[in-house]
Amino acid sequence: MDLTAHPLVVRARRLAEDLLAPEAERVDQEGVPPGHIEAVKRSGLLGVTAPADHGGAGAPPAVAREVAEILAGACGATWFVQTQHHTPVQTLARSEHPVRERLLGPLSRGELLSGVAYAQLRSYPRRPVRVRPERGGWRFDGTVPWYTGWGLNDVMLLAGVTDSGEVLFAFAEAREQPGLRASEPMRLAALTAARTVSLELDGLWLPAEAVALRAPYDRWAAGDRIRTLHTSPAVFGVTQAALSLLDTDTAAPLRGRLAGIRRRAYELADEPPPEGWTGRPATARRTRGAESEARAVDAWVGERLAVRADAYELLRTATTAAVVAGGGRAMSLTGRAQRLAREGLFLLVQGQTAESRAAHLRALSGAPADTGERNT
Secondary structure, three states: OOHHHOHHHHHHHHHHHHHHHHHHHHHHHHOOOHHHHHHHHHHOHHHOOOOHHHOOOOOOHHHHHHHHHHHHHHOHHHHHHHHOOHHHHHHHHHOOOOHHHHHHHHHHOOOOOEEEEOHHHHHOOOOOEEEEEEOOEEEEEEEEEEEEOOOOOOEEEEEEEEOOOEEEEEEEEOOOEOOEEEOOOOOOOOOHHHOEEEEEEEEEEEEHHHEEEEEEHHHHHHHHHHHHHOOOHHHHHHHHHHHOOOOHHHHHHHHHHHHHHHHHHHHHHHOOOOOOOOOOOOOOOOOHHHHHHHHHHHHHHHHHHHHHHHHHHHHHHHHHHHHHHHHHHHHOOOOHHHHHHHHHHHHHHOOOOHHHHHHHHHHHHOOOOOOOOOOO
């Protein structure tokens, strides 16, 4: 497949070159403007993997990754706001609840932009957001520590955990309302422009027809864990943007490393999980009869975390080289190199879990890889 000729890739590149990259340093300081969001909506990129029968493009993962690389390399803040949208679309595409027919079309066509509020699920068995039935619907209480795109999104996909250990995802309007209050936008070292807030939930009530997903926590976590093992395309997009600031001799060997790591990361992303995959981490129990199966799962996980760490190391090298090449000019807030370096720092922790953090720290320290021994 010639990705460069795909219509969505062509549109993404045009959007990046004409609007996002030229405005990126200003956006970094002032915030993602509504005009950027409208341009993304008009581009059709919000429906890149959405079902064609609901107005999306139904493009394969390779196209979605290429689009993400282009947007992230052009303007990290705009990329980060719009990337939240794809999880709600994919959730609805798999949903059997009535909300699918109400929202999947508008989200697939880019008529609405959705954010997500579910990272707190990864702290389970703690329940930062608790859900319980009330008045024929569902009541949400607790704190969402991170919500990106406040003031830019139309709707949000909000998640919590019930008393019975079920995860529940439901759509709400992305605005203050009874039971939902947003903090002031956070001042962050990078991507402050993406308008990230925390949300306080105090009896937010959503009707039953707003629900998009209900599932046992372990079943949901198995799929989520796979996503956190893989390298984000944004890492490669920012790396390529940083390399574009270097002279040919300096960039050439790094481009070679990039091509190899990128190719391997995407090969791994396209492979299905091994037999016996439950999504449970390496501390899960191992029975005597399942030793071989468990070792295969450990190896599958370890290879993905190792490639992810290699990609991070190259990202750090490329963005540092861009700052060095820029000299004193790179310290100006109008300088592209410092923005990319800060966005690179952000990507080190975006989507981070305890498992990926431990693997990354081992790689940084040069410690041996964890063999993933399990308790019987």
